[in-house]
Amino acid sequence: MKTPIYLDYHATTPMDPRVLEAMLPYFGPVFGNSASRNHSFGWEAEEAVEKGREQIAKLIGANKKEIVFTSGATESNNLALKGVAEMYAEKGNHIITAATEHKAILDTCKRLEKQGCKVTYLPVQPDGLIDLDALREAITDKTILVSIMYANNEIGVIQPIREIGAICKERGVLFHTDATQAVGKIPVDVIADKIDLLSLSGHKMYGPKGVGALYVRRKGPRVQLTAQIDGGGHERGMRSGTLNVPGIVGLGKACELAQQEMEADAKRLSGLRDRLKDRILAELDEVYINGTMEHRLPHNLNISFAYVEGESLLMGINEIAVSSGSACTSATLEPSYILKALGAGDDLAHSSIRFGLGRFTTEEEVDYAAEKVIQVVKKLRELSPLYELVKEGVDLSTIQWAAH
Amino acid sequence: MAYSDKVLDHYNNPRNVGSLDKKDPNVGTGMVGAPECGDVMKLQVKVNPETGIIEEAKFKTFGCGSAIASSSLATEWLKGKSVDEALAIKNTDIVNELALPPVKIHCSVLAEDAIKAAILDYKEKSTANSTAAPVSA
Numbered sequence: 001m002k003t004p005i006y007l008d009y010h011a012t013t014p015m016d017p018r019v020l021e022a023m024l025p026y027f028g029p030v031f032g033n034s035a036s037r038n039h040s041f042g043w044e045a046e047e048a049v050e051k052g053r054e055q056i057a058k059l060i061g062a063n064k065k066e067i068v069f070t071s072g073a074t075e076s077n078n079l080a081l082k083g084v085a086e087m088y089a090e091k092g093n094h095i096i097t098a099a100t101e102h103k104a105i106l107d108t109c110k111r112l113e114k115q116g117c118k119v120t121y122l123p124v125q126p127d128g129l130i131d132l133d134a135l136r137e138a139i140t141d142k143t144i145l146v147s148i149m150y151a152n153n154e155i156g157v158i159q160p161i162r163e164i165g166a167i168c169k170e171r172g173v174l175f176h177t178d179a180t181q182a183v184g185k186i187p188v189d190v191i192a193d194k195i196d197l198l199s200l201s202g203h204k205m206y207g208p209k210g211v212g213a214l215y216v217r218r219k220g221p222r223v224q225l226t227a228q229i230d231g232g233g234h235e236r237g238m239r240s241g242t243l244n245v246p247g248i249v250g251l252g253k254a255c256e257l258a259q260q261e262m263e264a265d266a267k268r269l270s271g272l273r274d275r276l277k278d279r280i281l282a283e284l285d286e287v288y289i290n291g292t293m294e295h296r297l298p299h300n301l302n303i304s305f306a307y308v309e310g311e312s313l314l315m316g317i318n319e320i321a322v323s324s325g326s327a328c329t330s331a332t333l334e335p336s337y338i339l340k341a342l343g344a345g346d347d348l349a350h351s352s353i354r355f356g357l358g359r360f361t362t363e364e365e366v367d368y369a370a371e372k373v374i375q376v377v378k379k380l381r382e383l384s385p386l387y388e389l390v391k392e393g394v395d396l397s398t399i400q401w402a403a404h
Numbered sequence: 405m406a407y408s409d410k411v412l413d414h415y416n417n418p419r420n421v422g423s424l425d426k427k428d429p430n431v432g433t434g435m436v437g438a439p440e441c442g443d444v445m446k447l448q449v450k451v452n453p454e455t456g457i458i459e460e461a462k463f464k465t466f467g468c469g470s471a472i473a474s475s476s477l478a479t480e481w482l483k484g485k486s487v488d489e490a491l492a493i494k495n496t497d498i499v500n501e502l503a504l505p506p507v508k509i510h511c512s513v514l515a516e517d518a519i520k521a522a523i524l525d526y527k528e529k530s531t532a533n534s535t536a537a538p539v540s541a
């Protein structure tokens with residue numbers, strides 16, 4: 001077994017070697033611009049792009065004409081929200097989203113608020129899921145869009161997408177979902193889920209970085225967007241710019257592989273994930289799982305180790321690549337807003353570790369990670385004044401802490 | 405983020421981890437920080453009442469590696485110092501010794517606060533004892 005061990009598959013995934021192989025010709029001899037209509041170089045590139053479009057569409061139950069290529073999920077989210085807000089401004093200016101969305105959604109909403117939109121940020125329940133009644137109540141006659149992520153990037157919880165889609169359809173409101181963490185990992189079907197717009201990314205599903213797509217429904221309803229990047233009118237005028245042919249080939253291949261292997265991958269990974277969880281829970285007390293286990297990505301585990309600070313834990317398990325909700329590991333020096341939204345308390349947010357397993361994770365790696373985490377948490381608890389106080393029977397909430 | 409060798413050394417081999425008896429009149433205890441801020445330091449000193457020299461220092465810290473290293477280093481420095489010398493330890497001394505980056509300066513500030521809190525606690529206890537002493541004598 002080689003170290004470091006990569007268990008941060010929610011951040012990015014390594015490219016599948018089969019994806020790389022499919023892409024290689026498009027970095028070399030097949031270099032044409034897919035918009036060149038009058039020679040074979042362009043035709044070849046166009047053929048590759050259209051194949052990619054087909055592969056992506058197939059994975060999510062869409063028509064290939066409904067796929068708009070972008071540079072990644074952040075751009076897809078920006079295009080969906082800003083494009084709808086601008087296009088449907090006469091209909092209304094209200095958008096509904098959730099407190100636990102990715103920053104690509106939240107920061108886009110903040111900008112739209114500055115431009116006159118009203119945004120409702122639905123809270124989540126302690127299990128991480130939104131309350132469907134709260135969504136129903138939030139919809140007004142000014143609401144033009146609901147944007148709720150498919151699966152969360154930190155805690156892996158899967159929102160009740162099909163129910164949300166049905167509510168939106170019934171109320172005549174467009175429904176966008178940021179499905180970056182879900183596509184290729186769990187079945188996603190834009191027809192059954194009544195999704196109007198869906199963002200996805202290549203590098204979260206064993207494809208390349210720098211390429212993603214936005215699904216834009218063409219009928220029932222025909223969704224229109226105001227382009228956010230102007231130029232040659234590529235992608236049905238919704239996103240100008242010469243297409244990233246090698247990236248699209250890679251994303252397409254990644255989708256094809258996901259379609260073939262998703263079921264087996266998910267089964268294997270949920271087994272490994274549960275093995276990791278069970279080992280940790282058997283050896284350590286005061287360990288809390290963040291988010292529901294019932295509606296969760298098969299390869300995600302997010303745990304808070306009470307009385308141990310996340311960054312010091314990462315330091316101790318430095319041959320395991322994971323991420324923490326601790327403020328010390330973030331650029332903003334704020335603990336994870338997602339864990340805070342669950343009502344877990346800042347102290348548990350500081351103590352959290354996110355494990356993301358993936359296609360290349362082995363049982364040996366999981367066992368090693370479990371053992372190492374257990375060992376380091378035990379060591380750090382020996383060092384923790386909080387753990388000592390709790391063991392003495394002190395209720396930490398009764399102590400007057402001097403916040404700094 | 406890369407850690408300095410000294411931070412790593414203190415993290416891997418923390419010095420003087422543990423607790424002294426809070427009720428001992430010669431022990432001063434300082435606990436600073438807050439769990440929701442991500443760091444809490446408990447620092448304790450045991451002072452020889454005859455000489456005023458710190459004979460023992462112990463710590464326990466909930467916090468990042470730099471917070472652990474700052475408090476571990478503080479206990480090393482405290483031992484053998486007089487109470488007044490201990491109060492002269494500045495957070496910048498800790499920053500320099502451990503080569504802490506700017507985002508970790510608050511860890512050194514917390515360690516300085518913990519030293520001051522522990523010494524203050526000891527002084528309050530000893531003043532209380534000395535004023536109480538004649539009464540009981």
